[in-house]
Amino acid sequence: MALFSKLKDRLFKSSSRLEAGLDAIVEEGAGAEAGASSENAGLAAPETPAAPERPAAPEAPVADLPAPGSEEVPAAAPDLAQLGTQEGARSGGLVSRLFGRGDSAPRRVLDDEMLESLEELLIASDMGVDTALRVTANMAAGRMGQKLSVEEIKRLLAEEVTRVMEPVARPLPIFQKTPQVVLVVGVNGSGKTTTIGKLASQFRAAGKSVVIAAGDTFRAAAVEQLEVWGQRAGVPVLKAAQGSDPASLAFDAMVKAEEEGADLLMIDTAGRLQNRQDLMEELSKIVRVIRKKDPTAPHNTLLVLDATTGQNALSQVETFRKLADVSGLVMTKLDGTAKGGVLVALADKFGLPIHAIGVGEQIDDLAPFDPEDFARALTGLSD
Ligand SMILES: Nc1nc2c(ncn2[C@@H]2O[C@H](COP(=O)(O)OP(=O)(O)OP(=O)(O)O)[C@@H](O)[C@H]2O)c(=O)[nH]1
Structure with missing residues (x-):
């Protein structure tokens, strides 16, 4: 996907800031949890959190520029168990690299303290207070107490960001x-x-x-x-x-x-x-x-x-x-x-x-x- 990699390269500064922050958050509370990812394997898929109310989309006009690939957006919550073993191993941040691949990825229990750290990170990434609170609340819905790796958190965050952005992605x-x-x-x-x-x-x-x-x-x-x-x-x-x-x-x-x-x-x-x-x-x-x-x-x-x-x-x-x-x-x-x-x-x-x-x-x-x-x-x- 050429455009994606180009965008990713160019958004490197945003992603590296978020990535470093997520690494730090998980690392902070991961000590006792490292290597315990197998406990996560039995997690049920969380309920899909309610999307915040958004303005009605305007009528779809004839579009000339290439339309965004909104049909590619996954509708269901990700399979965390699978993410932990496959995606978590693939790129990961500093923590993932330090701790190795797959099952050994460090994890941290999602609790109020971690949620607060996530909120602060998103606010520092210019999402604004209201949006950061909404995004993290949706990320956490049905997942409190679960052990999450950096890759899983990234995936949940990406899913929430996609959910917010989808209604506004429209060509001229x-x-x-x-x-x-x-x-x-x-x-x-x-x-x-x-x-x-x-x-x-x-x-x-x-x-x-x-x-x-x-x-x-x-x-x-x-x-x-x-x-x-x-x-x-x-x-x-x-x-x-x-x-x-x-x-x-x-x-x-x-x-x-x-x-x-x-x-x-x-x-x-x-x-x-x-x-x-x-x-x-x-x-x-x-x-x-x-x-x-x-x-x-x-x-x-x-x-x-x-x-x-x-x-x-x-x-x-x-x-x-x-x-x-x-x-x-x-x-x-x-x-x-x-x-x-x-x-x-x-x-x-x-x-x-x-x-x-x-x-x-x-x-x-x-x-x-x-x-x-x-x-x-x-x-x-x-x-
Ligand atoms: N890196 C980067 N630079 C951009 C982008 N868009 C515009 N620029 C640069 O931003 C500077 C200002 O762009 P302009 O198009 O002149 O901005 P403008 O709004 O017309 O400026 P005024 O006429 O002074 O109001 C130029 O140096 C552009 O090359 C972009 O997407 N990325």
Whole structure:
């Protein structure tokens, strides 16, 4: 599974942090339990814990980008006995390696103290308090008193993370109406321009005609950068005189895209900090003006979030949702960050679709969001 291994490699920092933490938790209480895994073999499969309530999924639109492989997600609780002997031996962390393979994997009894350590680890991995508590409660449901190895805990955690992420894993919907207007918003440097370039390239490859509008009319460098991405993707970039009204550029771009029969119009916007009221009002104006041309537009408002900002991503979603009708998220810079856990918190709290994730700076470094792959990469589970 090429994509999975690529994602796993790139999420190494998140998974290594979690993995080291899990190793330490089990190691802490494993002394007396090491080598006692055969006692685990008779464990009944735990009851499937109740999934927390989530917002209803929107109607499934026609999807152009590859849909995530949600059908691959296992529905049943894992067979712990089997996990202990097979998977536990395969990759394991430091503890598994020290203690050898299979049956000799150290285990720790799941009690309140261990649960608390797990909660703290997940909070430190940027999942946020509420989500960490919910995830650990579900992991523990029906399993208190059982002896678990690191690999088993990873598997349970991955299963819970998958459960949280599954409802939000949706490719960018493609509508019949053209031009489909995709407004791209986010704070400075979150990766809007790069993401537009990557998306434009993928849509072009899928046979769609795309036009990009350079909505950051104040920064010449931003326009230049977008033009570079336009060239890479083979897509025209519409721009206006420096300092002109971005709302009027957006309107002109809609007229042009319609004239040219474009399938998609992607509008880049200036990066704006949540606390800059003037910039936030400018964004509302762009939306109002776009709607004069097409009351159903923008058809998608993508909020681009930088994974390295960790928990701050939550407040960005809150602010941008108030101003623009955010319809979906793209999380960039998941490569090389130890803060991948924030994606779980976002999914748990807002239930907004995650259309794609950025895993690098190159044009093809935008992957569809696959919850199972993500959960496995985050927890450091072996293939
Ligand atoms: N490693 C990594 N870098 C990324 C990713 N996406 C974007 N970047 C980098 O992040 C930096 C900012 O990206 P931009 O696309 O310019 O961000 P922006 O939101 O358009 O920035 P402003 O126009 O200043 O608001 C650039 O150096 C990109 O190469 C990603 O997925 N991974």
